[in-house]
Structure formats: structure tokens, C-alpha cells
Amino acid sequence: MRVSKLFGKPSKTEGSDYKIDSHRLLTQAGFIRESSAGRYYLLPLGLKVHEKIIAIVRKHMNKAGAQELVMPILHPLELWQETNRTTTVSFELMKITDRRGAEFALGGTAEEMAVDLIRHFNISYKDLPFNVYQFSNKFRDELRARGGLLRVREFVMKDAYSFGTEDQFKDVYQGMWDTYKAIFNEAGLKVDVVAADNGYIGGDYCHEFVAEAKAGESRYFIDEKSGYAAHEDVATFTIGDKNTEEALKPLQQVAADRGPTMKDGEDFHKLPLWQQVKDVLYFDEATKRYILAVIRGDLDVNETKLMQAAGAWDLRAATEDEIRHDLASEPGFICPVDFVKHGKKTKFPVVIVGDKSLRTARNMYGGANKKHLDHLNINIDRDYKVDIEADIALAQAGVPSPDGNPLVEKRGIEVGNIFQLGYHYSNLMEGAEYTDESGKRQKYYMGCYGIGIGRTLAAIVEANHDQKGIMWPESVAPAKIYLARLGNNPDTTKVADDLYQTLLEKNIDVLYDDRDARPGEKFADADLMGIPYRVVVSDKLVAAKQFELKARSQDEFELLTHAELLQKIS
RNA sequence: CGGGGUGUGGCGCAGCCUGGUAGCGCGCGCGGUUUGGGACCGUGAGGUCGAAGGUUCGAAUCCUUUCACCCCGACCA
Numbered sequence: 001m002r003v004s005k006l007f008g009k010p011s012k013t014e015g016s017d018y019k020i021d022s023h024r025l026l027t028q029a030g031f032i033r034e035s036s037a038g039r040y041y042l043l044p045l046g047l048k049v050h051e052k053i054i055a056i057v058r059k060h061m062n063k064a065g066a067q068e069l070v071m072p073i074l075h076p077l078e079l080w081q082e083t084n085r086t087t088t089v090s091f092e093l094m095k096i097t098d099r100r101g102a103e104f105a106l107g108g109t110a111e112e113m114a115v116d117l118i119r120h121f122n123i124s125y126k127d128l129p130f131n132v133y134q135f136s137n138k139f140r141d142e143l144r145a146r147g148g149l150l151r152v153r154e155f156v157m158k159d160a161y162s163f164g165t166e167d168q169f170k171d172v173y174q175g176m177w178d179t180y181k182a183i184f185n186e187a188g189l190k191v192d193v194v195a196a197d198n199g200y201i202g203g204d205y206c207h208e209f210v211a212e213a214k215a216g217e218s219r220y221f222i223d224e225k226s227g228y229a230a231h232e233d234v235a236t237f238t239i240g241d242k243n244t245e246e247a248l249k250p251l252q253q254v255a256a257d258r259g260p261t262m263k264d265g266e267d268f269h270k271l272p273l274w275q276q277v278k279d280v281l282y283f284d285e286a287t288k289r290y291i292l293a294v295i296r297g298d299l300d301v302n303e304t305k306l307m308q309a310a311g312a313w314d315l316r317a318a319t320e321d322e323i324r325h326d327l328a329s330e331p332g333f334i335c336p337v338d339f340v341k342h343g344k345k346t347k348f349p350v351v352i353v354g355d356k357s358l359r360t361a362r363n364m365y366g367g368a369n370k371k372h373l374d375h376l377n378i379n380i381d382r383d384y385k386v387d388i389e390a391d392i393a394l395a396q397a398g399v400p401s402p403d404g405n406p407l408v409e410k411r412g413i414e415v416g417n418i419f420q421l422g423y424h425y426s427n428l429m430e431g432a433e434y435t436d437e438s439g440k441r442q443k444y445y446m447g448c449y450g451i452g453i454g455r456t457l458a459a460i461v462e463a464n465h466d467q468k469g470i471m472w473p474e475s476v477a478p479a480k481i482y483l484a485r486l487g488n489n490p491d492t493t494k495v496a497d498d499l500y501q502t503l504l505e506k507n508i509d510v511l512y513d514d515r516d517a518r519p520g521e522k523f524a525d526a527d528l529m530g531i532p533y534r535v536v537v538s539d540k541l542v543a544a545k546q547f548e549l550k551a552r553s554q555d556e557f558e559l560l561t562h563a564e565l566l567q568k569i570s
Numbered sequence: 571c572g573g574g575g576u577g578u579g580g581c582g583c584a585g586c587c588u589g590g591u592a593g594c595g596c597g598c599g600c601g602g603u604u605u606g607g608g609a610c611c612g613u614g615a616g617g618u619c620g621a622a623g624g625u626u627c628g629a630a631u632c633c634u635u636u637c638a639c640c641c642c643g644a645c646c647a
Contacts, residue, residue, distance in 0.1 A: 018640095159647085413647095452647030520605090548606095
């Protein structure tokens with residue numbers, strides 16, 4: 001490609017106020033252009049990279065035995081109703097109606113479509129396991145698009161769906177794990193594999209592939225020694241005992257003229273924060289219940305864990321009005337001891353969920369469900385009982401991982417994930433069955449596996465750039481060589497044109513800067529676009545029968561003969 | 571959806587408070603001088619001032635409504 005003819009030339013002023021490096025660089029370098037919020041044009045250079053990433057994904061998926069196909073983008077709405085996901089997906093489904101009034105969802109993920117496809121085939125156990133995948137545009141009506149390609153409303157995703165038996169699943173899952181590692185490795189992206197919450201997709205466990213980046217939205221924790229890695233939603237840690245050998249003291253009520261915060265309690269009683277009982281009151285809109293989360297004062301409630309423990313779906317904080325009037329308590333003085341006394345009728349049922357940390361401290365203190373009244377020496381079991389006892393604590397940097405070493409907090413971009421779906425969809429969708437050895441119908445055990453192509457592209461830029469611009473890994477670079485011609489001398493032009501032809505014939509991706517521009521501009525654009533190697537042909541060099549070769553990542557260049565150059569870059 | 575902000579040539583902005591000829595820089599076209607890290611001179615094209623309504627002799631500017639976009643929060647490939 002000649003830069004003089006390139007559609008989407010670099011422009012340093014374009015989008016100069018963007019906050020995210022990848023957003024700014026990709027825009028300035030002429031790879032992407034915003035259409036409307038969260039929807040982007042991929043310009044020729046951007047498409048080139050996009051396709052290189054797709055080729056890498058395809059190669060490794062095929063190697064793993066997965067089979068590529070394409071599904072419709074419009075999904076019959078009945079399918080989403082069949083799995084009850086028209087209301088439960090967290091991203092807003094986009095809908096469209098045809099002239100006959102048939103309703104479709106614009107696909108945001110395609111579990112239902114995959115199941116619907118395979119249930120119309122007569123499949124025997126001999127065909128199992130198998131894995132089908134596609135690259136297709138996905139639509140998600142995100143509340144807020146942001147960060148350039150990091151979070152958009154329309155994007156290409158590689159989504160794969162595996163079908164098999166429960167026994168086979170472990171190998172299939174591990175196979176995709178290894179495949180993903182190979183994919184991101186080849187694309188030049190370092191990723192951490194972290195355990196995560198499976199959210200709206202369904203199933204019991206899943207892993208995210210996260211590229212560490214400041215701009216990332218995923219917070220996760222890793223134990224660098226043992227390799228334990230988990231998203232903050234699911235990260236577990238060891239809760240050390242505090243004063244479990246202390247004798248139980250009698251429960252007391254004391255006047256407490258203090259404010260409503262944890263700090264107020266700490267200051268008033270002059271006792272450590274960990275000894276305070278923290279009570280957070282939620283309301284679950286899905287199951288219409290109050291959920292009181294109780295936890296040791298130095299810890300925070302992890303709402304994901306809480307929802308799982310309590311079987312809740314749609315948590316919100318309880319209002320002050322609900323706390324005072326329906327639950328007869330007081331914000332800042334909530335306490336599990338005598339919380340909603342017997343006989344008192346509330347509008348909605350109450351569930352008390354206690355964190356395991358409550359067993360690591362004794363003689364705790366906290367409110368008494370009345371303004372300016374506190375309890376001292378609160379002890380679980382003796383003074384109050386919880387309906388559900390579970391780990392509902394949010395991990396913090398520095399606390400010991402389950403393997404004992406301190407957790408390190410990181411931020412990153414989730415570029416892919418693998419989900420165990422189990423029988424979730426087979427149970428919800430009738431006829432998702434194969435014939436087993438004895439001729440009986442059996443449900444499929446499923447998994448699904450996604451990679452966001454555009455997000456991967458942006459993550460690569462986040463991880464590979466400097467002050468001057470992008471630094472593409474060779475495997476995904478839009479071109480391998482940036483050929484800059486300096487000067488208009490006919491000899492120089494001839495040498496540069498010839499070299500360009502030679503490289504094209506050798507099938508080496510080359511971007512030929514044949515513009516009548518000054519050297520500084522060409523060099524700056526080469527750096528901004530991030531092409532791995534720069535070759536210079538100039539009047540002086542031509543006179544000396546030399547070519548200059550420089551790697552984007554390096555400051556020094558070398559002078560080579562024509563033969564040496566071709567040998568080096570082929 | 572809650573909070574904050576912005577809409578003026580392709581891009582970045584000024585003008586708005588205090589109503590009266592739409593301006594600057596970059597980019598783009600043309601002519602010329604330049605050519606190893608984003609040159610310079612001359613010249614030219616390009617704007618229903620986000621949209622609708624209102625006030626006024628007169629609105630980019632004041633008022634009302636509305637839309638879009640950005641940033642922070644709750645969600646995800």
C-alpha cells in the first residue's frame with residue numbers, strides 16, 4: 001500500500017483529547033473512526049490488524065478441533081424467551097421487528113442459537129464432543145460505551161460452543177484454556193487467567209483472560225507465588241483469627257451518642273475496627289426480600305458473592321425509609337441481635353447472611369437497632385443467628401491468598417473468557433439431547449468460549465506503545481515494513497519504487513511512504529502507526545548504494561546493501 | 571439511569587457574561603522556496619454556530635424544549 005493513496009492517513013490533531021491511549025493512538029494513526037458512541041468504522045489499516053488477529057484465533061481454534069460456521073445475527077426472540085434471558089441478561093438486548101411482526105433479538109451472544117441449531121440434528125454419542133465457533137458482530141446496548149474499542153455497542157466476537165458429556169468436559173475446557181493461551185501469546189499479549197463470576201451466561205465456573213492494563217475495567221487479585229488468580233468478584237482469601245481465645249463476655253447495651261459511620265463507632269468505643277460488626281442492608285428486587293449482610297468490620301461485602309449465597313439477582317441498597325419504618329431499625333445502628341424481633345411483621349421477608357469472618361472475632365460491638373444505642377460483646381450463635389453463613393467478603397490487596405501468600409491487586413482488560421455451562425441450557429431448551437450408547441436420549445454438557453477481537457486489538461495497543469505511537473507485535477502489524485522515501489531525485493524514486501515492487505513480489509507486507517513530505521513527518525507517522533521495521537531510501541543512501549533499516553522498538557539503525565536488507569527482512 | 575461537562579468549517583478551539591460584519595491554529599487546494607525528526611512565503615476553498623420553538627428591529631450570544639457526545643459511578647468480549 002502506498003501511503004499517498006492510503007485512506008485513513010495519520011493525523012496528530014485528530015481526537016487529541018481522548019483519555020485512553022489506545023483510543024487516541026488508533027484514531028490518530030488512522031486505524032479507526034468513531035461513527036456514533038460505541039460504534040466504530042475500522043479503516044483499512046485497522047481492518048488489516050483485525051484480520052490478522054482473526055487469522056490467529058482461527059488457526060488455533062481449528063488446531064483444537066473446533067469447527068467454524070456462521071449463525072444469523074438476528075435471533076428469533078422465542079429462543080431467548082425459552083431460556084428466560086429476555087429479562088435476565090445484564091446487557092440490554094436490542095430488538096428488531098420484521099414486516100410480519102416477528103420479533104428478533106440482535107445477537108449479543110449466541111448460546112440459544114447454537115443449541116437450537118444442534119438440537120435439530122440427530123447426534124450420536126460417537127460425534128461427541130464437538131465445538132462449533134464463529135466470528136460475528138455482536139450487539140449490546142451498553143448503558144455507556146467508553147474507552148474507544150474497549151467497551152462498545154457493536155463488535156466482532158469469536159464465540160464457540162462445545163457439546164459433549166460431563167466426563168469429556170474437563171478436557172474440552174482445558175483444551176480451550178490452552179488454545180487461548182496460545183492465541184494471546186502469538187498475538188503478543190500477556191494475559192493472566194483469572195477465575196471469575198459467570199454472570200448472566202449461566203453455569204458454575206468460568207475464567208477470564210485478562211491483559212494487564214491501567215485502562216482496564218477488570219479488577220483482579222493474584223498470588224504471584226502460587227499462581228492463584230481471581231476476579232475481585234470471586235477472589236477468596238484466608239481470614240486470620242483475631243481474638244478467638246478470649247472468653248465470652250456478657251452482652252450489654254450502652255448509650256452511644258455517635259454518628260452513623262464505622263469510623264464513628266471505632267472512635268466512640270475506642271475499640272479496633274475489626275471488632276465492630278458491619279451490617280449492610282440490601283433489597284433484592286428479583287426475589288423481593290431484604291438481605292442483611294453481616295461481616296467483620298475491617299472487611300467489605302462482596303455483592304457478587306452475597307447474591308450467590310442468598311440466591312439473589314438484583315440487589316440494591318435498602319432505603320433509609322425501609323430501614324426505619326419496615327424493619328424498625330436505624331441506619332448506622334443496624335445489628336443482627338434482635339433484628340426484626342419475633343412477631344414483627346415486615347412487608348417483605350428478611351434473610352440474614354453472615355460472613356465466615358464473624359467466627360474470627362469475639363465480643364464484638366455494634367448498634368442495637370435504635371439511634372444512639374449500641375451493643376457490646378456481641379457473639380455469633382449466642383446472641384444472634386444467621387440464616388445463611390458463607391464467604392461474602394471482598395478481597396483486599398495484601399491479605400493472604402488461599403495458598404497463603406499476599407494477594408496483589410491488578411487491573412486489566414478482559415479479552416476473552418471460557419465458561420462452563422453444564423446442563424444449564426440443555427435443561428432450559430427442550431430437545432438438546434444426543435443418543436447414548438444404549439440408545440437413550442441424554443442432555444448435552446456444554447461450555448462456551450468468547451474472544452473480543454476489537455478489544456484484543458485495543459489491549460495490544462495498550463500494552464505496546466510509547467510516547468511516539470503504537471508498537472505492533474509483528475504477528476498482528478498492519479505491515480511489516482514502513483518504506484520511507486526521502487527526496488525526489490529520480491534515482492531515489494526509482495530505487496524506492498523497485499524495492500517496493502520487490503517486497504510486494506516477496507509477499508512482505510509493506511507500507512510505502514511515497515508522499516512528497518518532509519522526513520520528520522514520515523518518521524513521525526511511521527512511529528505513530530507502529531510498523532515494526534522502517535526502511536529508508538534517500539538521495540544520499542542511494543548514492544552510496546545503501547539502505548537503512550531500523551526497528552520501531554530501537555533507536556539505532558543499520559546501513560545495509562540491497563542483498564543484506566532483503567536477507568534480513570524476508 | 572444518577573452526578574458533572576461539551577456541542578461553532580475535516581480536527582483543536584476563541585467569540586456567548588454585556589445581542590449588531592463568524593474568527594484563529596492545524597489540515598485541505600493552487601504557485602513557489604524547501605527536504606534526515608512534524609519547514610516557510612503567497613493565495614484560495616470550506617461553517618443552516620447540534621435541532622426546534624420563543625423574545626427582539628436584529629440571536630452563535632438571552633429564554634424554553636429537545637437531541638447528541640464526553641467524563642465519573644452501577645455492568646462486560
